[in-house]
Amino acid sequence: MPEPLIVFESNVRFVNWHRNVQVEVARLYDAWNRWSDRSRPTTRRWEPGLRALSRIVQHAEADGKRVRALGGAWSLSEAAVTRDYMVNTKPLNYVDVGLKPENVDPAYAGNPEYLVFTQCGTSVLELNRILERRGLALPTSGASNGQTFCGAFSTGTHGAANMVGSMQDYVAGLHVVGEGGRDYWVEPASRPVVSRKFCETLGTELRRDDRLFNALLVSFGSFGLIHAALFMAVPIYLLERHVRPYSYDRVRPSLSTLDVSGLDLPDGRGLPFHYEVVLNPYARRDRQGAYVRFMYQRPYSALPAAPTTTDTRVIMRPSDDVLSVIGAIGDVAPALLPYAVEELLEREFEPQDGELGTPAQAFGSTTLRGSVVSTELGVPLLHAENAVEAVLAVANDFPFAGLAAVRYVRASAALLAFTHHEPFTCTIELPAAGSQRALEAYDRIWNELERRNVPYTLHWGQILKNDPAHFRRAYGTRLDAWLAARRAFLTPAGRRTFSNDLLERAGLAS
Numbered sequence: 402m403p404e405p406l407i408v409f410e411s412n413v414r415f416v417n418w419h420r421n422v423q424v425e426v427a428r429l430y431d432a433w434n435r436w437s438d439r440s441r442p443t444t445r446r447w448e449p450g451l452r453a454l455s456r457i458v459q460h461a462e463a464d465g466k467r468v469r470a471l472g473g474a475w476s477l478s479e480a481a482v483t484r485d486y487m488v489n490t491k492p493l494n495y496v497d498v499g500l501k502p503e504n505v506d507p508a509y510a511g512n513p514e515y516l517v518f519t520q521c522g523t524s525v526l527e528l529n530r531i532l533e534r535r536g537l538a539l540p541t542s543g544a545s546n547g548q549t550f551c552g553a554f555s556t557g558t559h560g561a562a563n564m565v566g567s568m569q570d571y572v573a574g575l576h577v578v579g580e581g582g583r584d585y586w587v588e589p590a591s592r593p594v595v596s597r598k599f600c601e602t603l604g605t606e607l608r609r610d611d612r613l614f615n616a617l618l619v620s621f622g623s624f625g626l627i628h629a630a631l632f633m634a635v636p637i638y639l640l641e642r643h644v645r646p647y648s649y650d651r652v653r654p655s656l657s658t659l660d661v662s663g664l665d666l667p668d669g670r671g672l673p674f675h676y677e678v679v680l681n682p683y684a685r686r687d688r689q690g691a692y693v694r695f696m697y698q699r700p701y702s703a704l705p706a707a708p709t710t711t712d713t714r715v716i717m718r719p720s721d722d723v724l725s726v727i728g729a730i731g732d733v734a735p736a737l738l739p740y741a742v743e744e745l746l747e748r749e750f751e752p753q754d755g756e757l758g759t760p761a762q763a764f765g766s767t768t769l770r771g772s773v774v775s776t777e778l779g780v781p782l783l784h785a786e787n788a789v790e791a792v793l794a795v796a797n798d799f800p801f802a803g804l805a806a807v808r809y810v811r812a813s814a815a816l817l818a819f820t821h822h823e824p825f826t827c828t829i830e831l832p833a834a835g836s837q838r839a840l841e842a843y844d845r846i847w848n849e850l851e852r853r854n855v856p857y858t859l860h861w862g863q864i865l866k867n868d869p870a871h872f873r874r875a876y877g878t879r880l881d882a883w884l885a886a887r888r889a890f891l892t893p894a895g896r897r898t899f900s901n902d903l904l905e906r907a908g909l910a911s
């Protein structure tokens with residue numbers, strides 16, 4: 402077999418998308434679907450990429466270095482970072498839509514035509530385009546599309562499709578390159594999907610194991626380099642989008658109940674497919690300051706304006722991605738913050754009433770890239786109102802240049818999903834202009850939640866608490882199961898190879 406193309410730069414400065422994580426990296430590898438003579442295979446087009454990942458792991462092991470895959474570099478935490486070897490996976494974007502019957506386990510109950518095999522580096526944007534052409538869609542995604550598929554689910558990325566869950570929740574199987582560069586197909590024993598023939602074609606070893614699968618789903622690079630994933634797409638649908646301003650007092654009763662009957666929505670009392678509340682923490686409670694964005698799922702039909710699949714701006718506004726717009730506030734004096742946030746939200750959240758678009762058009766691209774920080778809380782639905790109150794109390798006591806975006810998702814089975822709270826997790830994202838003051842506000846908010854006895858988790862791709870006790874409280878026996886699955890899959894040397902500072906600080910490395 403030919404050797405894969407292996408390229409790396411030494412002593413590179415890595416900077417993430419929002420520039421809040423910067424480190425010197427000993428080697429930054431690029432993994433390509435090319436052989437060492439630069440040629441690309443005409444069949445098994447994924448194969449050089451798989452071999453490259455395997456070789457890179459072997460290099461790291463031989464050099465006594467740690468290694469970590471990098472997706473789109475959109476995480477605001479240090480999840481993707483090590484000072485040793487990092488791997489840019491974005492060129493690995495082979496996608497195959499629909500599995501042949503012989504590649505599917507006879508027990509698989511779903512439609513094999515909706516199963517999508519994707520290499521790790523394919524972006525959400527690329528997947529949206531490919532799926533739309535085939536009359537399919539992602540069941541859910543984040544608010545915009547720059548993540549790689551594997552990078553997104555590895556931290557538990559979610560949207561506001563409350564009945565669907567997060568991105569990891571529609572992954573059916575994973576192909577991971579672990580210790581020694583050996584690769585494994587991992588899927589749940591309780592929901593087998595692929596056949597032995599599928600694994601023979603990949604040349605991989607099949608591991609059917611619920612605990613391992615649920616540990617690997619949200620593991621931020623800690624089990625190895627994930628080469629590919631198999632996920633379940635759905636038939637394409639349309640989203641009918643609305644944005645309406647309310648007062649906080651009017652929206653408040655929905656926060657812990659998801660009872661939207663007081664909001665006079667077009668479809669009545671039913672909870673929309675996508676329900677999100679963006680709050681100006683400084684607005685008077687009886688005045689406009691809560692912007693409700695909701696979308697109904699509608700059957701697909703060709704849109705009158707016939708937008709192309711590359712037109713991602715049809716119903717997308719910059720403000721859909723609260724993380725991106727908030728940088729615009731910049732360095733405003735604390736006393737002026739309430740006015741700055743009010744003006745930003747009024748400008749960005751213009752009312753909208755029923756514009757239709759596909760998921761690709763609804764969750765489109767962002768080019769905004771200010772200096773931004775963000776932390777995101779996950780709390781059980783019942784505690785949502787109390788958690789929002791905690792955020793508002795801190796913001797009013799200690800103003801910071803930020804806002805709060807509240808979304809809801811169904812509980813995830815992934816052991817370290819920050820959206821594991823049953824039956825629904827309320828997520829409260831707190832994007833802010835990058836400053837020491839915002840980081841201090843996050844500390845105060847976490848303390849206030851603890852004072853109020855609100856159980857909470859934190860999004861792995863956003864600012865995290867530097868305290869192992871927090872992670873133990875937040876995940877309890879799920880954390881023990883995750884550690885046990887990792888210990889069963891990797892030797893102590895392997896656990897070191899696939900760890901980083903974040904893992905050590907969270908008490909997850911050993």
Ligand SMILES: Cc1cc2nc3c(=O)[nH]c(=O)nc-3n(C[C@H](O)[C@H](O)[C@H](O)COP(=O)(O)OP(=O)(O)OC[C@H]3O[C@@H](n4cnc5c(N)ncnc54)[C@H](O)[C@@H]3O)c2cc1C
Pocket residue numbers: 418419469470471472473474475476477480481482490521522542543544545547548549550551552553554555556557558559560620621622623625626627628722724725767860861862863
């Ligand atoms: C503008 C913006 C908008 C966002 N919107 C949302 C949102 O709406 N909802 C939400 O939940 N989050 C959101 N986020 C957070 C973001 O979705 C997550 O941080 C996500 O993990 C980033 O994906 P990525 O591809 O950039 O991965 P990276 O940030 O590069 O990596 C994330 C983790 O995945 C691991 N990883 C990546 N590829 C592999 C692989 N092949 N094998 C093993 N491990 C791998 C990395 O090691 C790292 O631990 C947003 C972030 C930004 C900057």
